[in-house]
Amino acid sequence: MPEYSFLPRIVPLGVILLDFLFLLVAIPIEALIMNRRLKFDKRTSSFYAICINLFSSVIGWIIFFFMEPMLPVRFKSELIDYIFFNQIRYAYNIQTLIILTAFIIFFATFLVKYLLLRVMLISLREPGKNEQVSEPIIKRNSRRNYKSKLQNTNVITSLLIGNALSYSLIVMILFIRAAYV
Numbered sequence: 001m002p003e004y005s006f007l008p009r010i011v012p013l014g015v016i017l018l019d020f021l022f023l024l025v026a027i028p029i030e031a032l033i034m035n036r037r038l039k040f041d042k043r044t045s046s047f048y049a050i051c052i053n054l055f056s057s058v059i060g061w062i063i064f065f066f067m068e069p070m071l072p073v074r075f076k077s078e079l080i081d082y083i084f085f086n087q088i089r090y091a092y093n094i095q096t097l098i099i100l101t102a103f104i105i106f107f108a109t110f111l112v113k114y115l116l117l118r119v120m121l122i123s124l125r126e127p128g129k130n131e132q133v134s135e136p137i138i139k140r141n142s143r144r145n146y147k148s149k150l151q152n153t154n155v156i157t158s159l160l161i162g163n164a165l166s167y168s169l170i171v172m173i174l175f176i177r178a179a180y181v
Contacts, residue, residue, distance in 0.1 A: 012083050018177075019057065025173065026053050026166035033162035038154065048117060049162075056112045060105070086178075110163045114156060121155075 027049045034045035071079070075097075081089050088094060 014086075015083050021173065022170050023053055023057060025169050029166045029169065030159075030162035033158055033165065037158040037161070048120060051120060052113045052116045055116050056109050059112055060109065106163070106167055109167075110160060113163060114159050117155065117159060 027046070030053065031042070031046045031049035034040050034048055035042055038045070040048065068076070068079070078088060078094060081087055
């Protein structure tokens with residue numbers, strides 16, 4: 001049997017399944033928030049929620065695999081212990097780092113999701129829906145600017161609420177996992 005150097009010898013199946021569970025938790029919550037707050041229909045909100053969560057998860061794993069070789073040996077061993085054995089051996093000063101990393105991941109994921117949603121909204125816009133030019137240009141431009149600022153704020157708020165709810169439920173799942181495993 002030929003050896004493939006790009007295939008890992010040990011597959012962290014538990015981490016892969018846990019990430020899949022996180023996606024199964026986050027997608028419906030964020031789709032519901034998009035449906036209710038952004039007034040998308042159910043199919044569109046589900047599509048956007050699936051896309052932004054899958055893409056942000058892939059981007060997160062890519063960043064993780066680029067950052068992991070740069071970690072100090074102590075943190076690498078702690079990470080491997082947590083991924084494969086679900087335990088942290090040396091808990092000194094690691095809680096602060098975990099909390100800081102969790103905040104960074106939350107806001108980085110929020111930023112990635114926001115950028116992905118904006119790109120999708122712009123790229124999937126129907127080309128035939130351009131607004132007609134009317135005579136009161138000054139009034140219209142001020143209304144349009146206000147409307148775009150309001151829509152942008154609504155998208156940011158909705159994504160922040162959806163991200164916070166999904167991350168809260170994910171943290172609850174992690175606490176339950178730590179208590180019973």
